[in-house]
Amino acid sequence: MRTLAVLPAAFLMALVPGSASAYPNPGAVNGDIVVHDPSMIRSSSGQYLLYSTGEGLQLRTSTDRTAFGRSGNAFTTKPGWWKNYSSASDPWAPDISYRGGKYLMYYAVSSFGSNTSAIGLAASTTGQAGSWSDYGIVYTSNSSSDFNAIDPNLFVDDDGKWWLSFGSWWTGIKMIRLDPSTGKQYAGDTTRRSLASRPTGTKAVEAPSIVKRDGYYYLFASYDTCCAGTSSTYKIKVGRATSVTGPYKDRNGVSMLSNGGTPVMESHGRYIGPGGQSILADSDGDLLVYHYYDGQDNGTPKLGVNLLNWSSGWPVAY
Secondary structure (H helix, E strand, O other), rough: OOOOOOOOOOHHHHHHOOHHHOOOOOOOOOOOOOOOOOOEEEOOOOOOEEOOOOOOOOOEEEOOOEEEEEEEEOOOOOOOOHHHHHOOOOOOEEEEEEEOOEEEEEEOOOOOOOEEEEEEEEEOOOOOOOOOEEEOOOOOOOOOOOOOOOOOEEEOOOOOOEEEEEEEOOOOOEEEEOOOOOEOOOOOOOOEEEEEEEOOOOOOOOEEEEEEEOOOOEEEEEEEOOOOOOOOOEEEEEEEOOOOOOEEEEOOOEHHOOOOOEEEOOOOOOOOEEEEEEEEEEEOOOEEEEEEOOOOOOEEEEEEEEEEOOOOOOOEEE
């Protein structure tokens, strides 16, 4: 895996995508890397825990961030409430983090194309497969909602406030404030805020991830269509703001509430439809962790990992 280095300014400018060919290939990974919607964390022992959609939330582990092996599933018993939101009772899009001495995982339960959905929360002292206790429902949407309660992402600000961004299609990416003592919605602030949307044309924006770097909040999101193999048009875009609740704007000053978003990763070569991303701050820099559809393997979804350089004030994958 490539490590973060001090790069000349001219080289960094060359990294700024001007066409699809400017996007880097994923870093080297091997083993069991057929994943969708990956979220990765590094434990105190140095082990990488990678959770993804499927089979009660699949776990893969690695000691070197290159070789990954299957290590079971988060849930061995499905909570009964899942069936109210998905006939398959199969959770999606996990978001793993470590807070207050335990691992937390927000996840979604829904069915494809439906906004009768719920975000759930589970916790574990080890983060390992089969160790998770389900804390139940955090937030829901239904067929009369103008949003979709899927693709959750926890962000904890410097002032200790917890925020959950989420959303897909409909009116786009939303955010609520959470209570750190419960991990669920904060009773003192129940406002549902809007962060990104596409009011004209396709409504396809989802899978938010928020990080803070050098005084700015950066909102990453997946745009266009996933889950269609080599026909997928997924891509990763970003905007930034001076407040966690926005407004988020792209590099050209266009609001993410009005179709804005600066490209971070798009289809190139065999790497089709990158998205479902998460961000991991590792020892050698920030990692962009995502899936793509392999054009040389019948569109099979696979793990992509790249480092991000922030020297321009905007994340550039390399």
